[in-house]
Amino acid sequence: MPAYMIEARVIIETIRQMVKSGLFPSCYREFRKFLEDFSWAFFGDYLLLKAYRRYGLPSPSYALLVSKEWYEWRDNKKLMLNLVNARKIVNELYNRxxxxxxxxxxxxxxxxxxxxxxxxxxxxxxxGKEICGESLPREVPRYLLHAQITPYATKDFEHIGEVLNLPNPDTFGKDVIEAIGRMRNGANKNSAFIIPPYPANDLVMILVEKWSGVKGLKAKYDEYSTFVHSYPESWLVFPFSSVIEVKVFKKEIMEIENIIKELWRAYLNILKAKSKHSSKKKA
Known part of the structure; x- marks a missing residue:
C-alpha cells in the first residue's frame, strides 16, 4: 500500500491539473486508474495480511509482484485468471x-x-500453475510448491472445512489438496514450483468488492472504460464550457469519494484485525 500511496498522490495532482484545464474525459481515465491501483493494492495486501495473521507467513503482495514481463509471459501462455475461469475451477472442485x-x-x-x-x-x-524444471523469465514469480505453499494451503482448506461445519475439517483439507491435484492430472506429485495466477482486473475488482463490502466498485470502474483512450477532438478547448458536464463531473467526484472512503475503512479494518500468530507469540 505505501507504494500505491505515492502513485495515488501523483494521480490526484494530475486530476487537479486536468480539471483546471477542463479536460474532463482525461479525468475519468485517471479515476479509473486510481480505482484500479487501489484495488490491486487492497487485493494483494488482503491475501498477504490474512496469511500473516494466521501463520506469521511473510507472503508477498500481489501489487508488488506484477510486472510488464510477467504480464507478457502470462499473455503468451494464456494464463489469465478472470472471473469466469476462477468460477469454473471452484465449480469443478465442488463437483469432485x-x-x-x-x-x-x-x-x-x-x-x-x-x-x-x-x-x-x-x-x-x-x-496457480505447477511447473517442474521449466525455464522462466526472472520476473515471473515462483514458489517452492511443497515447502512454501502446500502446507499452508492445506491449513486454509481445513479452516474452510470448519466454516462449512464439516465433521472432519482436517480430512477435508487433505481431500481438497488431492482433488486439486487430480484436476491437474496429478501434476503436483512431480512439480517443484508453482507460479501464482495473474488475475484479470475484473476478478480483482469482484474480490475486493466482496472482501471489503464496498458495492459498486467494479460498476464504477467499468463505467469509465469509455475514457481509457482519449482523443484530442473529444477534449474541451475552454475550461468549464459545458455546465452539464461540470455538474456531471461534480456528481462523479462525490461518488468516487464515497467509494474510496469505504475502501479505506475496509483496509484499515484489515490492519486492525487481531493476528492469531501474534496472540500465540505473546502467550
Missing part, C-alpha cells in the same frame, strides 16, 4: 468434493466461502 461431502452448500455459497477464506498460499495453490 460433493460425492464425499453431500452436505456441502450450493455452488454459489461454496464459491463465496472459499473466496472469503483463502490466503496467499491457498489462492496460489488453487489457481
Amino acid at each position: 468434493l460433493k460425492e464425499k461431502y453431500p452436505n456441502l452448500p450450493g455452488k454459489d455459497k461454496f464459491w463465496s466461502i472459499v473466496i472469503s477464506e483463502v490466503t496467499f498460499p491457498s489462492f496460489v495453490f488453487l489457481f
